[in-house]
C-alpha cells in the first residue's frame with residue numbers, strides 16, 4: 001500500500017508552484033495510490049444505472065458507449081437548464097485565484113488541477129467550446145477545449161479527487177461552489193457508466209438493505225444488542241434499544257457505521273446511554289438504518305432515492321418527529337435536500353423536546369433535528385447529570401466536519417456540549433476550524449485503501465492543525481461528528497500525528513453522563529481507565 | 545502567450561480607432577455608428593445572459609453557510625454569514641456586492657520549515673484591496689462621465705468630482721480615482737503575470753479585459769491631464785447621441801475617438817465575457833438564499849418521482865430472517 005512506501009518526510013515535499021505543462025493538456029497519470037477502483041457492473045445493474053462495464057482506470061481504452069459524446073453534450077445541456085447554480089458557475093468565474101490554495105487536495109499535493117478553479121475549468125472549458133459564442137468562435141483562445149476521451153479520463157481523476165467539502169466556496173467572491181460542479185461532473189460520468197466502487201456498492205447496499213455495508217435486519221438487531229450488552233458491562237445498566245417500534249414518539253436515524261465500526265461504536269454507546277437515561281420514547285429502524293447518503297457522491301437522483309426511506313419509514317411507524325445522529329454528509333442532505341426532494345413531511349409534528357419543552361422551530365418543516373441540538377438544549381436546561389471529570393483523560397480538540405459547518409452552520413452546539421462534558425478543550429488555529437475547517441481528505445466516497453496516498457495528502461492540512469494543538473496543549477483526542485471522519489481520521493492521524501485518537505462528541509457525553517443506578521464507573525465507554533477513577537485507591541478524584 | 549494575444553488585440557484596437565477616425569467618414573463611424581451598435585449589443589447581450597440565468601430554476605437551497613445557524617434561541621445566529629431570512633440575505637448580498645466580503649477572508653497557504661513543516665494561512669488582503677480600489681474607482685469615474693450627457697450637470701455629479709479632487713491640495717488637479725484605477729489595474733494585471741498560480745490559470749480572456757480597461761483608463765487620463773481635448777465638442781457629441789440626433793462636431797482629436805472606441809469595445813464585449821460576473825453575483829445560489837431549509841420548504845419545480853425501494857419490498861425480501869430474529873413485521 002502507498003503509505004508503506006511513502007514516508008511523511010517524502011510526502012510533504014510539496015511544490016505549490018505549477019509546472020510548465022499547460023493545464024489544457026488533459027493527459028493524466030493514474031499513479032497508484034491516487035485513484036479509486038471502478039464500480040463493478042453488478043451494482044450498477046442492480047440500481048438500474050446505464051452503461052455498466054468492466055474496466056479499471058489505468059486501462060488504455062475505457063468501455064464508453066458509442067454515442068458517448070452525444071450523451072455528455074446532452075447531459076450538460078440538460079443540467080444547464082435544470083440548475084441555475086451550474087449555469088451561473090459556468091459563466092462567472094473570473095479566475096481570480098482566491099480559491100486556489102483553499103483546497104486541501106491542492107495544498108497537500110501541489111497538483112494545479114486540484115485548485116478548485118481548475119477543477120471547474122476542466123468542465124467549463126467544454127461548456128465554453130460547446131455552448132458559448134466566444135468559445136465557438138475563438139476556441140482555445142477563449143478557453144475552450146474540444147471534448148475527447150482523454151478529457152473523460154481527466155474528469156474521472158479530478159472529480160474523484162474532490163471531497164465536495166465546499167471550502168473553496170467560502171472564499172470565492174461569487175460563492176462559486178466547486179462541490180456543485182464536481183457533483184454535476186460525477187453525474188455526467190455516471191451517464192457513461194463511469195463510477196467508483198466505494199460509491200456504487202454502498203449505494204446498492206443502502207438501497208436494498210437500508211445501510212451501506214448491506215447488513216440485513218437481523219444483523220442490525222444483533223449489533224444493537226451487542227452494544228446494549230457492552231454498555232451494561234460498563235455501567236451495570238441494561239438499556240433498551242427498540243427497533244421498528246410502531247407508535248414511538250421519535251425515529252432515530254444514525255449513520256450505519258455507528259453500529260459496526262470503531263470508534264463510531266462508542267458514540268453509539270453514548271446515544272444509547274443518553275436515551276435510556278432520559279427515558280426517551282424512540283425507535284431505531286432497520287429499513288432506514290442509514291442516515292449517511294452515498295447518493296450525494298453520485299447524483300441528485302440517487303440522493304432522493306436513498307433519502308426517501310426516512311420519511312416513508314417515519315410515516316409507516318407513525319412517529320411524531322425525527323432525530324439524526326452524528327454524521328456529516330448525512331446532514332448536508334437532511335438540511336439542504338430532504339424536505340425539497342421527499343417532503344412535505346406534513347404527517348409529522350414540529351419537534352418539541354419532551355424534557356425541556358423547547359420547540360425546535362428551525363426544523364418546523366423537515367421535522368428533523370440534529371442530536372447535538374437536542375443534547376445542547378438538554379444541557380442548557382440542566383436536564384443531565386454530567387461529570388466532566390470522567391473525561392479528564394482526554395485533552396480534546398474539535399474538528400468541524402465540512403457539511404455541518406458549511407452547509408448548515410452547526411458550530412456552537414457541539415462546542416457547547418464538549419465544554420460541558422469535558423474539562424480540557426482547545427481549538428485548532430482559527431483558519432482551520434468552523435466555516436474554514438479542513439476536510440478529512442477522504443469524504444465523498446474517496447476513503448478507500450487504494451486511494452491512500454491522495455487521502456494522506458488531502459488530509460494533511462487537517463492533520464497539520466491537529467499536530468499544532470498536540471504540540472501546544474498536549475491534545476490527545478480529535479472530536480468530530482461525522483461517520484466518515486471517524487473512519488478515515490484515525491489512519492490519517494496515525495500517519496501524520498501518531499498518538500492522537502478520534503472520538504465522537506456523544507462518546508464523551510456518554511462518559512460524563514451519570515446514570516441513575518449505575519455502578520461506579522472505572523472505565524470510559526472504550527473500556528479504558530479514566531484519570532482519577534481507577535480501582536487503585538488514593539487517587540485524587542475519589543474524595544470529591 | 546495568452547497575455548501577448550491580448551496585448552496585441554488591444555493595440556490593434558487602439559490603432560484602428562486612432563487612424564480610422566482620421567479617415568473620411570471615420571468620425572461618423574467611430575463617433576456615432578459604433579457607439580450605438582455597442583450600446584445595443586450591451587443591452588441585448590446583458591438581457592440575454594441575465595434572462596438565460598433566470599430561466600434555469602433553483603432546484604435546491606444550497607447556501608454556503610459561513611457562520612452559526614439559527615437553531616436554539618440562546619445560541620447567537622450569525623445573521624450575515626448564515627442568514628435565515630430575507631433581511632439577512634439582503635445584508636449578506638450587500639456586503640458581497642459592495643465590499644467583497646468573501647474576498648476579504650482571503651488567506652495564503654504557505655509551508656513553513658521543512659521537514660518539521662507547518663502550514664500557515666496568513667491573511668492576504670491585497671487582492672481584496674486591489675479589487676475594491678478598481679471597482680469603486682470605476683464606478684465613480686463612470687458616474688462622473690454623466691456630466692457629458694446632461695445639461696445642467698446634476699449637483700451630485702459635481703459634488704462627486706470635487707470630493708474626488710481632495711488630493712488636489714497636494715497634487716494639483718489630480719483626481720484620486722484616476723490614480724487608484726490605474727494603480728489597481730496595474731496590480732491586478734501584474735499578479736496575473738507574476739503570481740505563478742494565477743499566471744497558470746489565466747486565460748487570454750482574463751488578460752484582455754484588464755488591458756482593455758487599462759487602455760480606457762490610460763487614454764482617459766491622458767486626455768484629462770496632458771492633451772487638452774475639446775470638451776465642448778465632446779459634450780455636443782454626447783448630447784447628440786443621447787437625444788438620438790447625433791452630430792459630429794469638427795476638430796475632435798483622434799485620441800478621443802480611441803478612448804470612445806475602447807469604451808465601445810468594452811461595452812460590446814461585456815455580455816460575452818466573464819465581466820458578466822457583475823450580474824452573476826446576484827444569481828449565485830450559495831449566497832443569495834437563506835439557510836432556512838428545515839424551517840420553510842423549498843420547492844423544486846422539476847422534482848420528479850424516482851424509483852425507490854419501499855418497505856414492502858424490503859420486508860418481502862427479509863421477512864423470514866426478521867421473524868426468526870423476533871422483529872416485528874407487517875405481514876405474517
Ligand code: SF4
Nearest residue numbers: 093095096097099172
Ligand atoms: S475564487 Fe471564484 S471567481 Fe475566483 S477563481 Fe475561484 S471560482 Fe473563480
Ligand code: SF4
Nearest residue numbers: 103162163165166168
Ligand atoms: S469542494 Fe473541497 S475538495 Fe472540492 S475543490 Fe472545493 S475545496 Fe477542493
